[in-house]
Every structure is written in structure tokens, then in C-alpha cells.
Amino acid sequence: MTFTLESFDRNKREAIEQFDQLLLTYQDMGMAAEVAAISEIKKQLLEERFLITVVGEFSRGKSMFINALLGKKVLPSNAVPTTTVLNIIEYAKDPYYRLHYLDPARPSEIISEKSFMELVAPMESIKGNTDSELEYERALGKIKSIRHAEIGYPLEFCRHGVQLLDTPGTNELDPVREQITNRIIPQSDAAILILSAVKILSDSEMSFIRDRLLASDIQKVFIVINFKDQLGSKENEEKILAYARTHLESVLGNPRLYMVSAKEALNAKRAAAGETLVIRGRPMATWPMNETGLPELEMELSDFLQYDRGAVKLGKPVRQALRSIAEISDRQLKVEKRALTRNIANLKEKVQAFRPKLSKAVDSGNAALRKFEQEMKKEEESIFRWYEQELQALYAGGMAIFDVNRHRNTDFINRAVESEIAPRERELHLERKQRIADSVKAALERSGGELIQMMQGLQTELEEIVGQEETPSAGKQELALLGNNSPQESSFFEDIFNELETAWESRTSVIAKAIIGTGMVLTAVAGSLAFLFNRLFRQEDPKEKLKKQLAEQFNQSRKAKISGFDMEWNGVHQAVRESIRKNVNHKVRQIEDQLRKLETSAGLEQHEIESKLDLLGRQERKLQQIRTNLEKLVGGLSDSSRVGAKV
Ligand SMILES: Nc1nc2c(ncn2[C@@H]2O[C@H](COP(=O)(O)OP(=O)(O)O)[C@@H](O)[C@H]2O)c(=O)[nH]1
Numbered sequence: 001m002t003f004t005l006e007s008f009d010r011n012k013r014e015a016i017e018q019f020d021q022l023l024l025t026y027q028d029m030g031m032a033a034e035v036a037a038i039s040e041i042k043k044q045l046l047e048e049r050f051l052i053t054v055v056g057e058f059s060r061g062k063s064m065f066i067n068a069l070l071g072k073k074v075l076p077s078n079a080v081p082t083t084t085v086l087n088i089i090e091y092a093k094d095p096y097y098r099l100h101y102l103d104p105a106r107p108s109e110i111i112s113e114k115s116f117m118e119l120v121a122p123m124e125s126i127k128g129n130t131d132s133e134l135e136y137e138r139a140l141g142k143i144k145s146i147r148h149a150e151i152g153y154p155l156e157f158c159r160h161g162v163q164l165l166d167t168p169g170t171n172e173l174d175p176v177r178e179q180i181t182n183r184i185i186p187q188s189d190a191a192i193l194i195l196s197a198v199k200i201l202s203d204s205e206m207s208f209i210r211d212r213l214l215a216s217d218i219q220k221v222f223i224v225i226n227f228k229d230q231l232g233s234k235e236n237e238e239k240i241l242a243y244a245r246t247h248l249e250s251v252l253g254n255p256r257l258y259m260v261s262a263k264e265a266l267n268a269k270r271a272a273a274g275e276t277l278v279i280r281g282r283p284m285a286t287w288p289m290n291e292t293g294l295p296e297l298e299m300e301l302s303d304f305l306q307y308d309r310g311a312v313k314l315g316k317p318v319r320q321a322l323r324s325i326a327e328i329s330d331r332q333l334k335v336e337k338r339a340l341t342r343n344i345a346n347l348k349e350k351v352q353a354f355r356p357k358l359s360k361a362v363d364s365g366n367a368a369l370r371k372f373e374q375e376m377k378k379e380e381e382s383i384f385r386w387y388e389q390e391l392q393a394l395y396a397g398g399m400a401i402f403d404v405n406r407h408r409n410t411d412f413i414n415r416a417v418e419s420e421i422a423p424r425e426r427e428l429h430l431e432r433k434q435r436i437a438d439s440v441k442a443a444l445e446r447s448g449g450e451l452i453q454m455m456q457g458l459q460t461e462l463e464e465i466v467g468q469e470e471t472p473s474a475g476k477q478e479l480a481l482l483g484n485n486s487p488q489e490s491s492f493f494e495d496i497f498n499e500l501e502t503a504w505e506s507r508t509s510v511i512a513k514a515i516i517g518t519g520m521v522l523t524a525v526a527g528s529l530a531f532l533f534n535r536l537f538r539q540e541d542p543k544e545k546l547k548k549q550l551a552e553q554f555n556q557s558r559k560a561k562i563s564g565f566d567m568e569w570n571g572v573h574q575a576v577r578e579s580i581r582k583n584v585n586h587k588v589r590q591i592e593d594q595l596r597k598l599e600t601s602a603g604l605e606q607h608e609i610e611s612k613l614d615l616l617g618r619q620e621r622k623l624q625q626i627r628t629n630l631e632k633l634v635g636g637l638s639d640s641s642r643v644g645a646k647v
């Protein structure tokens with residue numbers, strides 16, 4: 001077993017252990033608001049998965065490669081190009097195949113393994129035979145209604161939260177390409193691009209890498225040259241590798257490059273697992289695992305997931321917990337201690353007088369939400385107008401290229417249109433993402449200012465009930481906190497701002513979840529191409545047909561993009577609204593927790609105060625200990641001392 005997530009699992013268990021300790025401590029301390037917040041962080045960490053996406057053109061061996069990773073023939077792998085269904089494979093104790101449909105009203109459905117195999121690999125139509133073409137189109141029609149297939153299987157490879165995504169094969173101008181590069185790869189932890197050693201780096205593959213892959217994703221791409229077993233000699237292998245390296249370096253810098261035989265790797269794993277493999281009635285000779293090229297790739301893939309991606313997955317929740325501990329021990333505990341040690345006159349009355357301010361804070365939160373809605377309406381109009389214009393221009397550009405080149409052959413035209421469209425589609429995607437984030441931030445800034453001031457003021461006023469810190473230096477710090485850029489102030493919306501920056505590359509945050517729905521709508525346009533190709537190319541003037549086909553495809557793509565944009569905008573809008581509500585609630589509950597403590601401490605006798613201070617001291621030390629452990633954990637995540645670390 002060369003693929004492992006052991007080190008990540010250890011760190012994750014440690015983080016969960018510390019979160020549990022923290023939850024117990026907060027419970028002891030009566031910090032209800034923090035208990036809720038940390039539970040949420042813990043839940044998100046437990047939901048984390050590693051998503052490995054496998055991409056490549058038809059018949060490069062994507063399905064075979066996935067089977068090789070899994071050591072089992074889970075996916076059909078076919079000489080005839082199989083049709084386009086997005087398959088997600090994950091761990092399950094008992095195997096199942098489930099279809100998720102595009103129509104949100106249609107419930108998902110478990111189907112048998114046999115029906116699944118038939119569905120993803122329908123019989124090719126016989127050209128010119130109407131019955132067979134109709135049958136094929138019916139099969140494609142069924143595929144087009146599917147959002148994706150989910151396959152659960154008792155696989156060691158997936159046991160610790162690894163999901164594998166088998167994507168449909170694509171060619172130039174296939175709308176699916178855009179979605180794979182702009183949606184699916186960004187949300188994946190690693191992408192494996194499968195090439196074939198016997199058809200190394202077609203123009204279409206080069207343009208996929210050059211014009212479609214996002215620069216931000218290039219470091220997570222593993223390039224696998226499959227069909228090693230077809231090369232015959234070490235010299236040939238070297239030649240192909242050198243060729244691929246030279247051509248990829250200009251685009252990818254220093255690409256991770258591997259040569260494998262997916263077929264031999266699968267056989268080797270099956271044989272190692274005790275299966276007897278036979279070919280034409282005789283036992284089959286299998287390659288030694290090491291010669292298949294797979295173990296090397298598995299090792300580097302594990303390292304990348306465990307350390308690079310793992311650091312991101314663990315770093316975020318651990319830092320959030322550390323911020324919570326800092327807020328509690330550096331501010332709230334101090335307030336409580338001051339209340340206990342300084343005999344404050346009329347403490348109970350002061351707390352009573354403070355309470356009505358809390359409901360004013362709630363009102364202010366609601367007002368901010370209403371204002372946010374109005375601001376978003378304004379943003380919405382202009383951002384939609386902008387997007388529609390851009391799409392118009394994009395496809396008009398594509399059609400213009402067709403017109404200029406209409407005397408050339410079909411392949412040439414396809415390539416020319418693809419090289420016109422692909423880079424612009426990519427830029428548009430990046431700009432769309434940035435504009436959505438900027439619009440939401442602008443709306444948030446215009447609607448949240450008063451709210452932040454109010455919340456900030458409340459905390460300060462509450463602290464004033466128990467008086468200022470005694471040491472002069474601490475007093476100065478307190479003053480600085482009231483400044484415009486104080487850490488407290490910015491942190492009120494900071495998490496939302498951060499999420500807006502990273503949501504497109506994540507799958508677990510609230511905003512990311514709002515975006516995902518749109519990312520998996522692959523098959524809406526997939527299959528449509530095959531459908532069109534089959535029928536249209538029989539007709540008289542192929543150029544006219546090609547033009548119509550392009551226009552139809554652009555039209556479909558435009559519609560799909562606009563509806564995706566609509567879903568994404570509304571999803572982000574709703575997610576941010578919920579986050580604002582959550583932040584307000586959290587702050588209000590925090591203040592309620594503090595008020596309750598002040599009230600309790602007001603009624604205490606001297607000996608009770610002493611034992612309370614004792615308890616507070618113990619809780620503070622406990623928090624300190626958790627803080628140290630968590631800091632050590634984050635420190636270790638960025639440590640390069642890992643085994644096999646690459647420089
Ligand atoms: N000789 C050989 N054949 C392979 C290898 N990988 C895949 N194939 C064959 O190539 C064809 C396409 O493979 P498949 O996994 O369906 O490709 P996909 O369309 O990219 O998913 C099938 O006939 C496979 O048996 C390999 O490493 N060596």
C-alpha cells in the first residue's frame with residue numbers, strides 16, 4: 001500500500017481532540033456562544049474530504065487508471081469511447097450505484113451494477129441504421145438527464161475520506177471542458193491529467209493545458225502518461241518522456257510527470273490481492289508492481305494531499321479556534337476577573353441597565369440585513385448586465401472566427417474557434433468570480449458599517465462596567481482597539497471576506513456550498529455534442545451544418561452560463577446573508593454570556609470569590625494549554641521536515 005493519509009489523519013485526530021477539550025472547557029465556563037462556534041468548526045473539519053479528479057480526452061484510460069488506483073474494476077473501461085457521465089467514487093461498506101438527476105424535483109435513485117454499466121457504456125449506433133441511431137439517442141437522452149453518478153464501494157483507497165471523480169472525456173469546443181477547468185478542478189484537491197504514450201500531447205491536449213487550465217490550479221495537476229506497456233523499450237519511454245517534458249515546460253514550468261501502465265498496475269494489484277487472472281483459459285503473467293509506474297505516483301500524490309492540501313484543510317479550523325481562545329482569554333476572562341477582584345459598586349444595577357442595549361443591537365443587525373438586501377439588488381442589476389454583454393461578445397468572436405476560416409477544413413476551424421474562445425472564457429470566468437466577490441463586499445461595506453460600530457461599542461461599554469485595566473500600557477492597547485483598523489472590528493466580517501476569496505476553491509465553507517451546486521451541472525450540456533454530430537453530419541453542406549452546430553452550441557452554453565451565474569449569485573447572496581445573521585447572533589450571545597457572568601459575580605461572598613478565581617485560573621491554564629497544542633499543530637503543518645519533502 002503506497003498511498004496513505006496516515007500523517008494527515010494523525011494531525012486531524014489531534015485537532016479534533018483539542019477541539020473536544022476546548023468544547024468541554026467552554027462548557028464548564030458557561031460560554032454558550034463559543035460552544036456553538038467550536039462545534040461548527042469541528043463539524044466542518046469532520047466533513048472534509050480529499051477530492052481527486054481525473055481528466056483527459058476520450059480513451060486515454062481514465063477509467064482504467066481509476067480502477068488501478070482502487071485495485072478493483074469498479075468502472076467500465078472500454079475500447080469504444082464511453083459516454084459522458086460524471087462519476088464520484090467514495091467509500092461505503094456495502095457497494096451501491098446511485099444516480100443524481102439534473103431535475104432537482106427528481107429524487108436520486110439506486111440502480112444495479114448491471115444497469116449502471118449499461119448506462120455509461122451504451123452500444124454505439126450503426127451509422128445509417130435509423131433504429132440503432134434512435135436507440136443510441138434514447139440512451140444519450142437518459143444520460144443527459146443525469147447530474148452525476150455516485151458509486152459507493154468498500155475501497156481501502158477511499159477509506160479515509162478520499163473521493164475520486166471520473167470526468168467525461170472531452171475534445172476541443174466541448175462545453176464540458178470549460179466546466180472541468182473552471183469549476184471542477186478548482187474545487188478538487190488534486191487533478192490527474194491522463195495522456196496516452198501512443199498519442200502523446202495532441203494539439204487539443206496542449207490547448208487544454210495552455211488555454212483552459214487556470215494558473216492558480218497548475219500546481220495541483222499531476223500529468224500521467226498512460227499506456228507504458230505499449231512502448232516496448234526503455235528508450236522509447238525516455239523519448240516520450242523527454243518529448244512531453246519539453247512541450248509542457250513552457251506552459252507548466254516544472255510539471256509533475258509520471259509514466260504508468262494503468263492496465264498492468266490494475267492487474268498487479270488484483271494478483272497481489274489473491275485474484276487468479278486468466279487470459280484465454282491460461283494464467284496471465286503480471287508485471288511487478290514497481291514496473292507499472294504507479295507506486296511512485298501514489299507516493300507523491302499522498303504527500304501532496306497530506307502536506308500541501310492537508311495544511312490548508314487543518315490550518316483554517318485550527319486558526320479559527322485559536323482566534324476564539326484569544327478572544328476569550330485575552331478579553332472576556334479579564335473582564336470577569338476584574339469584576340471579581342474589584343468591589344464594583346452597583347454591579348447588578350449596571351448590568352440591568354446594560355441589557356436593553358442588547359436588543360438594540362439585535363435591531364441594528366436586522367436593519368443592516370435589510371440594507372444589505374437593498375445594496376445587493378443594486379449590485380445585481382449591473383453585474384448581470386455586464387455578464388450578458390461579455391457572453392454576447394465572446395460568442396460573436398467565436399462566430400467571426402468561423403466566418404474568416406469557413407473555406408478551411410473542419411478540424412482547422414474547430415481549432416481556430418477553440419483558440420479564440422478558450423482563453424477568453426477563462427478570463428471571463430476569473431473576472432466573474434472576482435466581480436461577484438467584489439460586489440458582495442461592496443454591499444457588505446455599505447450596509448455593515450453602523451452595525452460594526454455598534455457591536456464594537458457594546459463590547460467596550462461592557463468592559464467599562466468593570467473599569468479600565470490598571471497597567472498604563474494595557475490602557476493604551478485598549479485605546480488602540482477603538483481605532484478604525486482594530487483587530488476586533490475587522491474580524492466581525494473578516495470570516496465572510498475571507499470566504500468570499502476562497503469559496504470557489506473550497507467545498508466545505510457555507511459560501512462554497514452555495515457555489516458547488518453550479519459546479520456539478522456538467523452533463524446539462526455534455527452529450528449534446530455527440531447528439532448533434534450523429535445527425536447533422538449526414539446532411540448536404542457540412543460547413544453550413546457546422547455553423548449551425550456552433551451557433552446552437554454557443555446558444556446552449558450561454559444559457560447554461562447565465563443560469564449558472566444566476567444560481568451562483570443567489571447562492572452566494574443567501575450564504576452571506578446567513579453569515580451576517582450568524583455573526584450578529586454570535587456576538588449577541590457572547591455579550592449575554594458575559595453579562596450573566598457579571599451578574600453571578602455580583603452576588604458572591606468573599607470565600608466564594610476566592611474559589612471562583614481559583615476555578616477561573618484553572619480554566620485559563622487549560623485554555624492556555626489547548627492554545628499551545630494548537631499552535632504547535634499549525635506550526636508543524638507548514639514544517640518542511642516531512643518525509644520525502646520536495647525542495
Ligand atoms: N494496453 C493498455 N490499454 C489500456 C491502458 N489503459 C486503458 N487501456 C485501454 O484503453 C481503452 C480506453 O480505456 P478507458 O479507461 O475506457 O478510457 P477513458 O475513456 O479515458 O475512460 C480500453 O480499451 C482500455 O482497456 C493501459 O495502460 N494499457
Ligand SMILES: [Mg+2]
Pocket residue numbers: 062063064076077082
Ligand atoms: Mg471512462
